[in-house]
Amino acid sequence: MAKTYHAFFRHGAYHQWPGVPSARQPWALTEDGMTQAREGAALLARMLAKHGLSLAPVAFSSRQLRAWQTADLLIGALRAQGHDITELRETSALAERSLGSAANLTVARIEEALAADPRHAPPPRDWKSDSDYCLPLEGAESLMMAGARVATHLETFGQPDRVTIHVGHGASFRHACHHLGLLSRDDIARFSMFHARPSLICHEADGTWRHLAGAWKIREPKSEPKD
Template identity: 45%
Template sequence: MTDLAFALIRHGDYQQRDNTPSAHQPWPLTTEGQAQAVVGAAHLLDMATMLGLPLNDFWYSSPLARARETAEIMRAELQVTGPLVCCDDLMERGLGSANNLSIDEVEMCLNDLGLFEDTPVDWKANSEFRLPLPGAESLMDAGQRVAQRLLTIAANSENRQTLVPVFGHGAAFRHAAYHLGVLDGKDIRRFSMHHALPVVIAQSADGKWTQRAGEWKERTRQTDFTD
């Protein structure tokens, strides 16, 4: 029996700067991303019906524009009137003082500081690595804070027997899924997430989390992801 379920929804396509990790980029959705959110709304409603769970009145989102705008479009499509709660701890992995720098700029900075030699080649996708700069997080750090926010929402008894939509970011969601036991470590790099299409994870009465609906996006090749 499902006690509570989350619809994890990655933002739609957005105006991401070239060769730059998503991190905390402030840009809005593209026209394509807006259309993806409209399609995603129909998928969300279908999943709620399939699972026999009503959509929760409270929806949650990262405050970054690409996630918040995706949520707002889907809410308008489904005529949702309850509150949209923006939570800083649902944001993508932060790079601290290197936030929103291009990959070349980050590596130039590390080189100038004498830190590049100790930086792994796959630093962008390395789950455990944290840039040696003030305020930077590892991907595992980001996943842990997202997972903790989900557990906090799940602990509210008023959310039981509902499907709670949560809007955020692919890498942070995948690492959160790992912390909750939904994904194996090897699957974090193997999978991405489709823009604006929900992946539903559910908690049973014994506290175990499992994937119940939706599909992760299988990567065609192993690349350094920037989502």
């Protein structure tokens, strides 16, 4: 098996509803988010030059508007620098954790719905950041389930000796990195991701994964996880 390389990005800042677990919100990037995406392209170009790597022709993003916009801006800036990217492909595999039928409800409304349903126990106090907790609602995932989905995507879509771009969401990428052996269980809670800054990883010929470049953001104690 040949080596494959992957650059993954959390989307840029966007018009996020307050009090709503952000998973599948449909809103666009802010002006700051657009700037972050263009700056992310410059950071990736420097990483490519440092490691002597070139980009794969197909890039991927989740179907959320903020991720697609981030990828579109990244690709436009990279093309302007002479990088040959021919296609941006959207995929549900890169989505953030699904809350199923509770999508885009506020935290208070979700907890109210569970309290009103005699089939369900109250969720744990820290349910939003609990890696293993899955809302008992149709279509919902745990963070670990979302991470496994993203990890499978990364394992599947790579081009030998090229860097494939993937634009998605912070929590699902962090949990994917745990599944790939790049982050410990404790690291998942300790780290976050900067908006639209690349992390470069390598899938080695022996099947293992290695981190090459890009810094994790240290999460402030007791801060809420962001997608």
